Amino acid sequence: MISKSIKSNFISGFLVFLIALPLCLGIAKASGFPPIAGIYTAIIGGLIVTFLTKAPLAIKGPAAGLIAIAISAVEELGGNDPILGYKLTLAVIAVSGVLQILLGFAKFGKMGDMFPISVIRGMLAAIGVIIISKQAHVILGVVPEAKSAWGLLAEIPHSLLHLNPKVAAIGLLSLALLFGHPYIKNATVKKLPAPLLILLVAIPLGFIFNLSEEHSYSIGTIDYNINPSQFLVVLPESFLGGITFPDFSQLLTYTSIKYILMFALVGSIESVLSAKAVDALDPKGRVTNLNQDLVAVGIGNTIAGLIGGLPMISEIVRSSANINSGAKGRMSNFYHGLFLLLFVVLAAAVIKTIPNAALAAMLVFTGFKLASPKEFKKINNVGIDQLMQFLTTLIVTLMTDLLVGVAAGIALKVAIELVQGVKLKEMFDLKTQISASEDGLVIKFTGVASFINYLKFKSLIDAQPKNQKIVLDFSDAYFIDHTFLSNIHNIQNKFMKEGGELIKTGFENHHFQSQHHLSSRRLVTNPYRQSNPKYELSKRAGAIQNMALVHELDFEANLSPSFVRPYLSAFSILSRLRRAQNFVLGTREHYSFMICDITYVNVSDFSTESRTATIALIFNIAKGGIPDFYTKEKRDLFDFVTQYDFDLMPKSNTMPFNVFGNNKQLVDSFFTPQITELIAEQPYTIECKRREMLIHKEWETVSEGKSLENMLSFVDQLASEVVKKRLVEAQKVK
Known part of the structure; x- marks a missing residue:
């Protein structure tokens, strides 16, 4: 040896x-x-x-x-x-x-x-x-x-x-x-x-x-x-x-x-x-x-x-x-x-x-x-606040020197947090409450979880055995910054290696600075919840939250449509969107995804009739080789699909469902036997624009429980197959 x-x-x-x-x-x-x-x-x-x-x-x-x-x-x-x-x-x-x-x-x-x-x-x-x-x-x-x-x-x-x-x-x-x-x-x-x-x-x-x-x-x-x-x-x-x-x-x-x-x-x-x-x-x-x-x-x-x-x-x-x-x-x-x-x-x-x-x-x-x-x-994907700090440090360093550049970047970060309502003294003071539960140890945060007071948290978590389950509850934390969350993400890997578990919860009422799962987030006051102390999540929201916790995904119950709009920018449903809620957000090694419930206007005029649906989106996926297309029957997709300049590629022995696309050669190469079989086995309609995939079940609300688990599983399987295909193609190029 x-x-x-x-x-x-x-x-x-x-x-x-x-x-x-x-x-x-x-x-x-x-x-x-x-x-x-x-x-x-x-x-x-x-x-x-x-x-x-x-x-x-x-x-x-x-x-x-x-x-x-x-x-x-x-x-x-x-x-x-x-x-x-x-x-x-x-x-x-x-x-x-x-x-x-x-x-x-x-x-x-x-x-x-x-x-x-x-x-x-x-x-x-x-x-x-x-x-x-x-x-x-x-x-x-x-x-x-x-x-x-x-x-x-x-x-x-x-x-x-x-x-x-x-x-x-x-x-x-x-x-x-x-x-x-x-x-x-x-x-x-x-x-x-x-x-x-x-x-x-x-x-x-x-x-x-x-x-x-x-x-x-x-x-x-x-x-x-x-x-x-x-x-x-x-x-x-x-x-x-x-x-x-x-x-x-x-x-x-x-x-x-x-x-x-x-x-x-x-x-x-x-x-x-x-x-x-x-x-x-x-x-x-x-x-x-x-x-x-x-x-x-x-x-x-x-x-x-x-x-x-x-x-x-x-x-x-x-x-x-x-x-x-x-x-x-x-x-x-x-x-x-x-x-x-x-x-x-x-x-x-x-x-x-x-x-x-x-x-x-x-x-x-x-x-x-x-x-x-x-x-x-x-x-930029982590948030505009992070990009501002990055660019400030870069530009000031080039104009002066490294020390001044770093100081300018840190000063801007502090200023951004002050503008968002964080008090300077809160950045230095980490407020936590530790209690035991049936699941393990619970550390509840109040106030601010900042890069400045992270070392206090590090000392606290280092004192705990790593072979146990610890829940970090941020429900009462006013502000949590990106550096704090990134460091926690690294600590989670250590817990996993030693047979323990470190879970982040309590982001239902926080506003994320971006779609990134480690972006800074700020507590958004909910007037209805504030005036109703007994207010609780709906049965559906509670079930979805539990599913998110099981799969270690982020969950948010109520946010304005502005949060989901960037995800849907490539799709015509965006103009009909009225509400979005019950967000489940996750990031894997080669892609990110989101599942949420939406309320949208049903017809193209100004009718007040609206419907609800559960949708899933896959984004930040591999570059190139993913065509614009949608599957299933055209009538299943509303009238808005008619504005797509797509041609019908009818069912065949190798394609057991209709596909509409604008590049037959690219579509044919994309639908491998594995991807085709996976889509054919599920009741979902898939629309793909600019390498972002919108998935839904004929625009119906997917019931909580097993159906939602199935959608999550399908999202992971489909994205994994697409990534695998791209990696194989990249290897061939090399």
Whole structure:
């Protein structure tokens, strides 16, 4: 068993080393440090920090997330002298490491849970934009004139027009390979880590283009210069020759103190969040002691600062690769550091042939992932309040610095909650009542459940055994924010692993900020219920609520039609909607759904005649490959379906029901035997518009109990089959 573990860690450590080598070099150069500085940091993280922390699978090393702080520190502290700026920044890093050690002993590790999620994502997106703004010019072989992120972004078109063709060919090809790596079909090539594949292409191109020799070349009437010191990695003559000692002469200046705080706080937050993310990927479910890990990282950063290295964190990309490579324990981090040491000592000549444009491409790719359009969409799905915090943090960070940006995002979050009626003192005071019931422990919230007072709740829940059932009752909580709910969602997984159960209830009278199941929510006063103390849910609402509780879904009894309108925007029934109630809302891995009762006008004129129906909606499902269509007989669907420009695709041996659609080829490919059989067995009519599916039983109210359970089961089965079909198609494309 021990030998197998050693072998697995050794192999995974080697594979991570292949990924880490170019990233360490690239991050160092992008930070204004000598390339060897990134190697020093990773070696310290592997050979020393491994034995100071019990983090089972985390890889310690320099991270792209701290590039923006490092380069700003070098430029601001050194002025026009980059060497001086580098030495002064080393002093800042060493002291920030000491501060991290103190934060670890002060149990700051748990503080990572209280920072607003949208603010943290906004900070990371800003870092991504800063990385792209700086490294895009390196890819093109151009030295920009601008210094600010906005100026550098604006200068990209100019750099495109004045690119160095040989350098740009390497950089752009490397970038294309990084984006195209998931779509490579050749099994052998696909197994190669993307950074290694880039080096296998970029280094030979560097030889072909003779980047190691200073020379000029012409294309047409334009002359271009090749300078090896600008376009290739530069290393010191010996491994120890690169060691640089810090300059502490400006340590007490405002600028130094500012960057000490930024390195310590941002680095600690990133490291804590990354360590938690790595724990979530651990097949054995092991949990890192975040405070101990923070002390270990602080020690590593102090040593790195004293010898010329970058700051380190628990790096998520390399840690993920470590897990995927079969690592069993922390020694894989040690081996990754050992391989880096051996390679830089024994094969420095190879490193000196790596084109900087290839390293810049890797960083641009990393920056794009941090600031991907998908991030904006994800945040927007959670609620406009979260998007505002995200954008504020992003924009202010780009205009000023990370500390000010994060502070602005948090300030906006507090302001939004104050506008919604939350009192400032309530954010700090967590009010709970604990009682025992037949089902288990009940924790009832009153007042506000905020990101600020979450740590009090965390202390409370950590004191409870995880192998029991605990009900969190929010019925009297005036406001619950997204960060609080997201953290609870993470804790639920821990309870499940230990044989317990953590259930959220009491949202029947809350207004959700969006359709997302973890969106912020505020208690909406119901005048009828307020004037009738004995008011209770109807029999139907009670039955639906019980079903939602059993399936761990969110339930809301009475809301205005404005809540359901966004879901129905693609369907003509929207104009006839008068009321919606008894909402059941759920989110799965690849889709979301909602079931509710609606009241709608029956005819197309202004008649007061109305009917009720139970509908289900599936949304946020896979992209592409889902046609617009509706099933069953046309007469079952009201007159409004006539406005659809759909053709009848009549029943056949393979299609036992009528389908109306506007793209026969797409409809035929969509209705697999599994999907067709599933729909044929149920009495539901399905309408699909813009990849959203509206499901109903000939516009009748589905009775509570078994019928509602059947609808829920059908929704899950249908959505799962559609997702499965899309995943299979995506795999074929790859």
